[in-house]
Amino acid sequence: MNGTLGFLTLFAFFALPSFANAHCQIPCGLYDDENVFRELELDLRTIEKSMNEINKLAGNGKTEPNQTVRWVQNKEFHADHFADKLQQYFSAQRIKLVETKEKEKYNILVSKLVLLHRMTVYAMKSKQTTDLKNLEALRENFELFRDLYNKHHH
16 A cells, blocks of 8 residues: 555656646646746747757858857747747647537637647747748737637636
């Protein structure tokens, strides 16, 4: 019995923080939309800072491969985090299936899904390049999504 309890304690100590960070996908009902929006905003700011630093390093005429690699890795991490959070939190858990033929509810669902897709694509483009136009498109779609989500989420 003590061995099982010890194993469970160790499992909880090491495994649960990663589950809590990714959100659980069980019907727990514990959501914090505003916190997720803040996380996504931080990702956007970090992607922008990374792009600007990469562009600055490329434009100063000096070769700084270590710093450039670090900024690229940082940009890619946050672009991936942004896209993953959209899919794992909003697509999988927060945007409910519409089981009605009511046109307005269906159109709102479609609009949310289109915005999620656009953000996913622009997060990918932000990962692939340092073109700030991709980040601006990502940010614009994020704001549109947040407004639509907050207005029509029950």
